[in-house]
Each structure stands twice: as structure tokens, then as C-alpha cells.
Amino acid sequence: MTFQARGRAVLLSLLLCGAALPALAQTPPVPAILATPEARDIHSYAQPLVARVTHVDLDLTADFANRKMTGTAALDIAAASDAKAVVLDTKGLIIHGVTDAKGTALPYILGKADPILGAPLTITLNGAGRIVVSYDSAPDGAALQWLTPAQTAGKKSPYLFSQGEAILNRTWIPTQDSPGIRQTWTARIVAPAGLKAVMSAEMLTPDGEPVAGGGRAYRFKMDKPVASYLIAIAIGDLTFTPLGKRTGVYTEPSVMKKTANELVDVEKMVEAAEGLYGPYAWGRYDLLVLPPSFPFGGMENPRLTFATPTIIAGDRSLVSLVAHELAHSWSGNLVNNATWSDFWLNEGFTDYFENRIMERLYGKPRADMLADLGWSDLQAAIKDAGGLTGADTRLHLDLTGRDPDDGMTDIAYQKGATFLRTIEKAVGRPAWDAYLKAYFARHAFQSQTTAGFVADLRQNLIKGDTKLEAAIGIDRWVYEVGLPNNAVHIQSAAFPAVDALAAVYAKGGGAPLARWKAWSTPERTRFIASLPRALPVERLATLDKAFGLSAQGNSEIRFVWLELAVANRYAPATPSLEAFLTDQGRRKFVAPLFKDLMAQGDWGQPIAKRLYAKTRPLYHAVTRQTVDGIVK
Numbered sequence: 001m002t003f004q005a006r007g008r009a010v011l012l013s014l015l016l017c018g019a020a021l022p023a024l025a026q027t028p029p030v031p032a033i034l035a036t037p038e039a040r041d042i043h044s045y046a047q048p049l050v051a052r053v054t055h056v057d058l059d060l061t062a063d064f065a066n067r068k069m070t071g072t073a074a075l076d077i078a079a080a081s082d083a084k085a086v087v088l089d090t091k092g093l094i095i096h097g098v099t100d101a102k103g104t105a106l107p108y109i110l111g112k113a114d115p116i117l118g119a120p121l122t123i124t125l126n127g128a129g130r131i132v133v134s135y136d137s138a139p140d141g142a143a144l145q146w147l148t149p150a151q152t153a154g155k156k157s158p159y160l161f162s163q164g165e166a167i168l169n170r171t172w173i174p175t176q177d178s179p180g181i182r183q184t185w186t187a188r189i190v191a192p193a194g195l196k197a198v199m200s201a202e203m204l205t206p207d208g209e210p211v212a213g214g215g216r217a218y219r220f221k222m223d224k225p226v227a228s229y230l231i232a233i234a235i236g237d238l239t240f241t242p243l244g245k246r247t248g249v250y251t252e253p254s255v256m257k258k259t260a261n262e263l264v265d266v267e268k269m270v271e272a273a274e275g276l277y278g279p280y281a282w283g284r285y286d287l288l289v290l291p292p293s294f295p296f297g298g299m300e301n302p303r304l305t306f307a308t309p310t311i312i313a314g315d316r317s318l319v320s321l322v323a324h325e326l327a328h329s330w331s332g333n334l335v336n337n338a339t340w341s342d343f344w345l346n347e348g349f350t351d352y353f354e355n356r357i358m359e360r361l362y363g364k365p366r367a368d369m370l371a372d373l374g375w376s377d378l379q380a381a382i383k384d385a386g387g388l389t390g391a392d393t394r395l396h397l398d399l400t401g402r403d404p405d406d407g408m409t410d411i412a413y414q415k416g417a418t419f420l421r422t423i424e425k426a427v428g429r430p431a432w433d434a435y436l437k438a439y440f441a442r443h444a445f446q447s448q449t450t451a452g453f454v455a456d457l458r459q460n461l462i463k464g465d466t467k468l469e470a471a472i473g474i475d476r477w478v479y480e481v482g483l484p485n486n487a488v489h490i491q492s493a494a495f496p497a498v499d500a501l502a503a504v505y506a507k508g509g510g511a512p513l514a515r516w517k518a519w520s521t522p523e524r525t526r527f528i529a530s531l532p533r534a535l536p537v538e539r540l541a542t543l544d545k546a547f548g549l550s551a552q553g554n555s556e557i558r559f560v561w562l563e564l565a566v567a568n569r570y571a572p573a574t575p576s577l578e579a580f581l582t583d584q585g586r587r588k589f590v591a592p593l594f595k596d597l598m599a600q601g602d603w604g605q606p607i608a609k610r611l612y613a614k615t616r617p618l619y620h621a622v623t624r625q626t627v628d629g630i631v632k
């Protein structure tokens, strides 16, 4: 691919220390995993074996009027003794200058920008161990979304939030934006008067400090090394409510009451997680519930999970998302994917772990329902990837020349989790749990490759047992396409009855209202999803009326209903669809619905185009980028 040729060969040979790159001694030493060939990150310009960022110190002002972050990033560099330069990742940044710690200017070159990777910033070190980059972010930088007051719950103050994963943080922080290069960090952030800044770190000044010239400065510290995609910020009219002794939630004042009420079990979740895989390593566990344009369900920013308000259903039925983001505190934040090809190490482990937390807290029947819905998601993801021979059905992804985002499908989550369940079944839960707990401890605060995990698994669990090795088929699971036939499918004991009622309804039977009322959210979701995709208008209308589907406040049920409605060109649901696509911007809901509309020819395409013209400006860049590829 062109960006690799350009980024690596040219810059390296011209500006660094030659083509062969032995890991020359650095202080602190280069983490062993980074020296393995599998850890080479094609989505970063960084050359960590030559010079590596070990600490980031941000001093930034959030300029809402001009929609930019402006200030400095001071970086500590560990460099090989003959290293001449350090290479950083940037995308759209305006660089004003680079100095050493004493303020002496350092030469730098901002290379040509690649549409996916951005531009390498190559800085001549002249022996410096600390460099200071002065810069502005661009108003359209993809990580940051600057919201108008109208896009918030309170409607009075503007709001800013960031989303770093996968390679978006380079649009507001000039550092080595590679998940294998862990960095500690600190920050001082100046926010406008009346707004509060929060970050994924220890909050040193909860109320901020006055700043000459207006606004307040907030200081933060993350003293554990983390991947750069985990640095996150939000600024807005925020308030805090404690949930337990080390847990709490930040959100806007007008939605705090219902938000805190939804999240009462968070402290218990942390305890359940610790009971499974060892002590929580990050101190506090808080959540930030964002405005509805947050593009994901949740994001596992350390110490401060970011979450969509669409999980606030009113009945605590969607809290498995919290279990998921919390689980990442082990599988993702403690031990994270070294490259984006290893994404399944984050999400497959976390999906598995999420389900174990749900089982512990709410029992096996509920956990089984969620796992069984996951199995359906896996079947859909395989279909989307082109069937069992599709290249992207592999756990270890080939992302050559692609945006990492393109490979991030439910395969990583659901095939990954299914793989771990398959190992669990082969060795038994006690042995598997003991292994996982020890695995997290062994690799704590380190990045991991697929090859590294597989080697660890062989060394510490399989231990040369050839029968066990063959029964699992590790290499086939991680490196090959499709789904091995030893895959463990967890089946909910409750679903056959739900499916049967859906079949009866499809054939003209009555809407099972009493059952519907008694059902949990997964059962309701299953009922709608298990109806045939083609239904007569009368069947849709009766269902809509009986269950109040178009007016559903539960986002998961509303979503599966709208998918069914669009598949049938059921016009009475269009106002509900329009409201849903306007009121929230979670990509998991928005992208499939636009796709469904575009698949409905001259009925759906005009609706999609009309709606997207209106909703596009409301969405975060992550959602926009995906939907831009759908609505053309």
C-alpha cells in the first residue's frame, strides 16, 4: 500500500538510523511484545524501536467558538542511543512549532497526509528526552464532536466529547497513536466558565481552578501506562452522583435522576468482575452518560466509561452494556490489542467476560438469553462478511490498506466470545477461570498480539496436551475463516417458546399481549427478530398497536421493530423511524437502518436521502463516515 511505502521506507531510511532496526537499548526498556514482528502496527507512523513516547503532558484550551483545542503536548521520549528523530501520528493538526524542554526549537517535518493515517510528524531530537509540540486541532477533526446547546439535554450550554478508538486521537493529540505503545499521561484543560471538564484519568481538581482571562483549568493524571486511544475528554454542564464507594456517574443535571436510578448496580458489577478475574486495577470506576449523538453504546475509557443515553431504558434492562465496558478494565485496558488486527483480543474477551458478569449478578437464564442473541449476531456477521469463506470472518484480521474501523465487526465480538466458550467447555470452567485470572495478572499494563495470546495459552493452559490442542483447534479458530464445528452455542431455554409464539403470530394468530408484558427485553427483542421478514400490513399494524412498538422507549426493541417495518415498507412507522434517527446517533442503530432503507429501492431511498440531509450534521464523525458510505 502506498501509505506504508511512503511512511516507512522513505522516512525511515532518510531521517532515522537506517533500514535495519535493532531494538537498541532505551530507558525504560522497550516492552518485549513491541519487538515481535506481529506487533508491527500498519496504522501508525511510529517507530517505537527507535524512539518511543512514554509520557504525554497536555496543556490545552477548549476553544468552543472556533471548535478547536489549542495549546501544547509535551512528550517524554525513550530513544535508542543512535536515534536521530521521533515520529508521531497527526491528522489535520496545525503545528506551530516544536521545542525541547528548555524551549530551544527543534527541526521537524510534517509529512504528506494519507487519507486514513494522517501525516507523520518527524522531529529531530538533537538529544532531547522531552519535546514540546505547540498546535491546534482542526475544527473538523474526527475524534472531537463540538455540540451546540440544542444537541444537549439541557439545551443551554455547548458540549464537547472525544472518541479515540481506533485511530482518531491523532486528530487532537500529536503522539504515537498506536495501541501497542503505552503511555502515561497528565493534562491541564481550560474550559469555558460554567462548564466542567472530565477525562479518563484521576481528576485532581474536581471543581477546577480559576484562570486569568476567564474559564477554569482542570488537571488530570493517569499514572498507569495506557494505549493512546484511551485518552478521552468531555466538557459540558456536568454533575456527579456517587453510586457506590468507588463508583459514580457524571451526566447533565436534567437527566441525572433517571440516569443514576438506572445504574444502581454498578458497584455490584465491579465486585462481580473482581470475583472473576482479580482486583480492579484503576482506582475509581465512574461513568459519563453523554448526549445522544455519542456514536457508540459505550467506550471503555479508563476510570470513566463513556456511554450512550440510549441505555437508559427506565427499567435497567440494558445494563449489560455497563458490564461490557467494565469488563474492558481487564480485557482491553489492562491487556489490550497490540495492533488493530488483534481487535478480537479486546472485544471477544470482553463479550465473554460481560456475559460472565451478567450471569453472576442476574443469573444464568438472563445471561443465556444475551449469549443466544449474540449467537444470532454472529450468524448475521458471517453473512455480512460474505459467508463462511469471507476473509473478514477471521479473528486475526488482515487490515492492509484499510481503515481499522472497516474490519471491526461482530466477528471480533461474537466469534471471539464463542472461541473462549469453546475453550471453557474443553477444559472446564474452574481451570479456564484460573488461567484467565493469571493471564490478566501476567500481562497487566501490557499490550498483546494474537500470537502472544496463543503462545501463552499453549504454555499455561494446554501444556503440551495434544488431545486437548486438537479438540480446541486453536490455529483454526484464530487464523482461519468460518466457524469451526466445535463452536459452543449457548441456547436460552426461554427462546423456543418465544419463537413458537412468533410463528403463530406470523400465521395469523393473536398478538400475545400477556406474554409480551411479562417478557424481559431480550425475549421481546427475540420475538420481533424471529418474525418472518415479510409480513402483511395488517400483521404489522396489529402488532404495532398491541405492543406500542413505534412509541417504544427501549432503544433495542425500537431498533428491531423499525428494521422489520422498513423491510416491509410499512409507512405508518416512518415518523417513528425519523424521530429515532434524529434523536440519537449511535452507529449500531443508525447505520443498519439507513442500509435497510437504501435496500428498499424507490420507496426507501428517497426517505433515506431526505432524512440523512437533515440528520448528518447531528452525528459524530464515526457515524457520519459509515453512513456516508451507505447513503449515496
Ligand code: BES
Residues within 6 Å of the ligand: 165, 166, 295, 296, 297, 298, 299, 300, 320, 321, 324, 325, 328, 347, 408, 588
Ligand atoms: N470499544 C468498543 C467501542 C468501539 C469499537 C470503538 C470499535 C471504536 C471502534 C466498546 O467497548 C463496545 O464494544 N461498545 C459496544 C457495546 C457493547 C455492549 C457491545 C457498542 O458501542 O455498541
Ligand code: ZN
Residues within 6 Å of the ligand: 324, 325, 328, 346, 347, 350
Ligand atoms: Zn467493547
